[in-house]
Amino acid sequence: MSKSLESKDVEKQAHVLAAEESTTAVGNPLVNEFGDYGAHVLDAARLHGQDIKTTPDGKTVLIPQPSLDPNDPLNWTDSKKHIMLFVISVVAFMPDFGSSMAIITLLPQAIQWQKTQNTIQHNLVGNLFCLGAGGLFTVWLSAYFGRLPVLVSFTSMALGTSAWCAAATSFESYMAARILNGFFSIVAQAGGLMYIQDLFFFHEHPRKINIWSGAIIVSPYLGPLIAAFMISTMPWPNVFWVATGFTALCWILVVGLADETIYNRNLPKEQQTPPKSRLMRLIGVEQWRSRHDRQTFWQAVMRPVVAISKVPVLLCTIYYFLNFAWVIGVNATISIWLTDAYGFTPYNLGMFYFAPILGSLLGALVGHWLHDLVGKVYIQRHDGKIEPEARLIIIWLASPIMAISILILGFALQHSWHYMAIAVLTAVQVAGIMIATVALNAYLLDAYPEGSGEVGAWIVVGRTWGGFMATYIEINWVIQDGLVNAFGAQTGITAAAALSVLFLGMYGKRIRLWQGRMKFAM
Secondary structure (H helix, E strand, O other): OHHHHHHHHHHHHHHHHHHHHHHHHHHOOHHHHHOOOOOEEOEHHHHOOOOOOEOOOOOEEOOOOOOOOOOOHHHOOHHHHHHHHHHHHHHHHHHHHHHHHHHHHHHHHHHHHOOOHHHHOHHHHHHHHHHHHHHHHHHHHHHHHOHHHHHHHHHHHHHHHHHHHHHOOOHHHHHHHHHHHHHHHOHHHHOHHHHHHHHOOHHHHHHHHHHHHHHHHHHHHHHHHHHHHHHOOOOOHHHHHHHHHHHHHHHHHHHHHOOOOOOOOOOOHHHOOOOOOHHHHHOOHHHHHOHHHOOOHHHHHHHHHHHHOOHHHHHHHHHHHHHHHHHHHHHHHHHHHHHHHHOOOHHHHHHHOHHHHHHHHHHHHHHHHHHHHHHHHHHHHOOOEEOHHHHHOOHHHHHHHHHHHHHHHHHHHHOOOOHHHHHHHHHHHHHHHHHHHHHHHHHHHHHOHHHHHHHHHHHHHHHHHHHHHHHHHHHHHHHHHOHHHHHHHHHHHHHHHHHHHHHHHHHHHHHHHHHOOOOOOO
């Protein structure tokens, strides 16, 4: 019996090695010419005479080359792929939507529980920290147990903890619920890139990331908008019952429409475990039976560690940490400033949050075409090929937008400019981070497609832990140094963080080739 198992393991490893050799030699014809696994030829005319699969118009090379297996997610129908993208985008909207509602409810909660607003805001700090931690757990559990059962179980726990938030009768109970809710609700944000990598070809990634990221960026503003309108006429728990209702909708979408997207391309079609029962996939039975086709539990655990050891992943995480911190910092405290300095009522706050929502939509609209335009221009100027570092070019537009908006926002608040000026500056800051978000995710996905979930999870860590830090220090920092000085320092940090992008643009390719790929079992 043991010899039989050993024989199967050896045979499987041989297929894995053969697949890797095939990928390097045939799957990516640029390897031999450019020596870069991250670079790709997209212009099919340049590879004429080679046996390659292209888009229906014959102009664009499909990367990765799809298999002949109809169960390969790359071979799914467009409608099934986009239904899955829709589900993931809606579920990715969930965590920040519910999390940001607490920005508004802290006002009546402080009165009810007789605590300062700063103390009540600590629940948001714990929630943000666990969003990042939950993201790392999401990707390694998904790598071992499969995408779908983790998505179902985490969404189920998010539903329960959201209801707990609404039903909490003490601050301690409420804070515990918020922390746990953050850990479980992050599942589609942290895992979004691995679904996009599973379902879509290389040339489709920027626009799909733009859709998914748009849901993430707009959510922390739509939450406070709804919450502000509600608490003007209703008790604060109703806000979280709305969040619970939305989470229930997410759960229904996942259970009703989502499917397993994990597919081991290192195995030939004959050795793939064919799907049989969707119910068995929802609860993870089929994935558990085929777990040996993927990797060991310890290999799955180590995937996020391997990912962050790559210098480009580390620098992008730091960049996002140092930029999104101030986006969340402003969002988490703007209600206090507008209430104290401008006498805003909850209704006024609700109207104000239309500004950052419009900013996020503007960033998504501009990015929908701009990312593709930059890619096309780069391809035309580089003999039909594109490298991951091309995705970073657009950050040189986004970083100055964010830095300038933060600087002027400090003066606007310090000197009590008209609230419309504050609204416009907030919208501009959000548009900048929206553009930067898509560029960073596209860069890391192009550079390390084998670690799609892991690089996405680390970007979530940068965003949420940056927000954790900013939310914790923002109010005290502003009180101690003043708005102009505090926001001026944040502007300097934003500008300094952009130097990491300059460094990656100049040396990122050399570093990637020096460190090599993320060598995972699948």
